[in-house]
Amino acid sequence: AQSVTQLGSHVSVSEGALVLLRCNYSSSVPPYLFWYVQYPNQGLQLLLKYTSAATLVKGINGFEAEFKKSETSFHLTKPSAHMSDAAEYFCAVSDSGGYQKVTFGTGTKLQVIP
Amino acid sequence: KAGVTQTPRYLIKTRGQQVTLSCSPISGHRSVSWYQQTPGQGLQFLFEYFSETQRNKGNFPGRFSGRQFSNSRSEMNVSTLELGDSALYLCASSLGGVTDTQYFGPGTRLTVL
Numbered sequence: 494a495q496s497v498t499q500l501g502s503h504v505s506v507s508e509g510a511l512v513l514l515r516c517n518y519s520s521s522v523p524p525y526l527f528w529y530v531q532y533p534n535q536g537l538q539l540l541l542k543y544t545s546a547a548t549l550v551k552g553i554n555g556f557e558a559e560f561k562k563s564e565t566s567f568h569l570t571k572p573s574a575h576m577s578d579a580a581e582y583f584c585a586v587s588d589s590g591g592y593q594k595v596t597f598g599t600g601t602k603l604q605v606i607p
Numbered sequence: 608k609a610g611v612t613q614t615p616r617y618l619i620k621t622r623g624q625q626v627t628l629s630c631s632p633i634s635g636h637r638s639v640s641w642y643q644q645t646p647g648q649g650l651q652f653l654f655e656y657f658s659e660t661q662r663n664k665g666n667f668p669g670r671f672s673g674r675q676f677s678n679s680r681s682e683m684n685v686s687t688l689e690l691g692d693s694a695l696y697l698c699a700s701s702l703g704g705v706t707d708t709q710y711f712g713p714g715t716r717l718t719v720l
Contacts, residue, residue, distance in 0.1 A: 529711075539709065594655060595640075
C-alpha cells in the first residue's frame, strides 16, 4: 500500500529563511506525488505535482520539490519564506493507476517568524 | 470561472441522524472526489465519481455513500451518524485524467452531537 511520511508536524522559520518541509513516500509502483497547502478554514490548494515528467518540479508561490527515487523523498522547498506562507502543508501520493485516490501525509504546520 | 462550491458550509446533527452534503464542481469537470479531514485521522479519501460512476473508493463503512448527477454535481450521504463522523468534508473536482489537477472546495464542517 502506498503511504507518505511527513517529518515534523510543526516547523518554524524566520521570514526570509529557507523553507524545507520533508516528505518520504512508500509505493510499490511508480507514484504520483503532490504537495498541497491549506490555510485556516479553507480547502486545499495544489502547490505542485510530480507525474514522472521531470524530477525537479516547480509550483506556485515560489515552491519547488525534487523527486529522489534513491531516497524515496519528495521534499518541498522555498528559498525565502514570506509571512503569507504560514499554513499547513500536506504531502500526498497516488499510484499511477489511480490518480484520484490520494493518500495524504499527516501534515506540517509552517510558522513564519517576523 | 467559478470554483468548487460546497453546501452547506456548516452543519450540526445528532447521533443516529443522516446527512447529505452537496458539491458543485468547476464547469466542465467530470470527476468529483470526497475526503474526510479530522484532527485524529487526518485527510482520508472517501470516494471518487466520474461521469456518474464510482471509480475509486476508500476504506469507509457502508454508511458513507455518494452519487453523481448528469451535470457532474455530487452528493455525499452519511447515514446513522456517529460522534466520530464529526469532520471537515472536502470535495475536489477535476477533468478526470490521470495527470489533471484537483481543485478543492472550502469544505462542509459537520458536527455530530
